[in-house]
Amino acid sequence: MSKKIEDILAQCIEDVKAGRSSIRDCLDKYPSMRKQLEPLLRIALEIQEPPDIKPSPAFKVRARVQLMEQIHAGQSVTKWPWSRYINQMKPILYRKRFSMIATIVAVVLAVSALGGGAAYASQGSLPGDVLYPVKLGTEQARLVVTPSDLSKAELHLTFANRRVEEMVALAEEGQSEKVNMAVNGYDRAIGMAIGKIDEARGKGLDAANISELVAVATSNHLSVLDRVMDIMTIVPVPEEAIDAISHATEVSINGYKNALIGLAGENPVRAMEINLAAMEGRLNRARVKAENNDIEAMEAALAQFQALNEFGEEISAIARRLGKDTVALDELLAKATAIHLDILAEVYEKVLEQAREAIEKAIAASGLGPPDDVGPPDDVGPPDDVGPPGDVGPPDDAGPPEELPIPGGDGFRR
């Protein structure tokens, strides 16, 4: 029986794509079908894979955190089959960790007493609300039933995100006096996330991914906390609330550095990318503050930029110590420095003479040499080996629409 055209076509496509034959070979083999076969074969071979379009790193991290949050939220304790729940508890019973069992029992009892919807309703509650303890209780229960250190770290990070969202909501609703509870929760969640990452690493597990998540998230938190602070400076709030947000900012920076140091040991290039993007975030804040003539805030942002710049040197040092290839790091640094200098030049233009000293220091920190070398903005250009600003693109693996991931991007916009 003669072969059908669909089989011949499929075979010819396979053979030509695999380089086993040419279009002509194929057509010569089936001369009677040549007329039908040729145009179809040409169309099939013309369809090309698109180039390696990739989502932006910022999207990937944000989507992952949201996905995990939705997954964990879907595994509400009230919906879990009891057999599975009891199985999860076995090792806990064995270790006699009664406090955790007590937490679960308390939460289950509370949820039963308040009705199944209470746990769900509590998810939108804020510190000071009646249902807020239920929200915290369900979080604890989720932690108890989460098996590994890495999953726990991710869950703590999810809770840290929630605490930051609560701080924003409280500030926006004019309830800043209640922010302290959210800040304490944030401090605890970030500390626990870092602790669990360390534990996992101690057990020889690959923690690069979660370290990256924590670094990007805390960098986002820093921008969101700036916003909270901005709101608080518009509306008079108790001194304690300002102190609390300052403390949250410190926690965020420490969490960020801890996570990045961990990541630098495993993937220094990615660690450097994140740090450079965070530096750019600080510069953008400085630019906005310069535009608003808020010199104090601009100087604070520039000081943070310099601190992050120094931290970048630590990342490079870790990479060198571990014998990693530092060429990619140097290239990244050169590109980012050009971008940073452009922004600094813009800021320089916008501020009055007396505020320029802070910018000159930041320019010096960017690696252009002592401030004396730097003239007015027009003289501030990229290093010779770096192309014009328009050529400064994203890292090679980033897809459209690409830019260096800007952690301050859109983390928790409400």
Next chain:
Amino acid sequence: MHKEGHAETKSGDDSQLVAKAISRDPEAFGRLYDMYVDRVYRHVYYRVGNVADAEDLTQQVFLKAWQAIDRYKKMASPFLAWLMTISHNLVVDFYRTRKERTYLEAEVMVADSASSPERIAEARFEQQRLRRAILQLRGDEQQVVLLRFIEGFQFKEIASLLNKSEGATRVILHRSLVKLRHILEREKD
């Protein structure tokens, strides 16, 4: 750029993670997300042609996959191919709810291995024509063409996904190419 049969090698690597994810292990599913988010995004982007919708749909693909992962158990196709099917269904749904078809005009990027700017522009134009034609095919036809030529899956894997025989899948491919030819010729006229 991925190679032919890429999906098969990948599926070998991911089998343990997939097994854990089926037993509702979020961490394992997170690792699968890390492995495949780029491929799913690329596939969706090709079909919707803009970043905002591609991001939104990519997120939905993984959430749906987690919700329906029990159903993957019985399938012989690679996990990535299954994700592609979820992507396909979501994209079809996405277009069902919108009337405008501006996505057809979205720019197709081409690898700039071409020798000159003129050649790159020409290649881009050709790929744009082809993409526009492919997106006019019927659901299963479009899926077979995309999975075979854009994603590099084998007929056996595509057949398993579509719940059809390999022979039937080849028939769909043949029919799709004939239609593509007509669409392209009509466009020329």
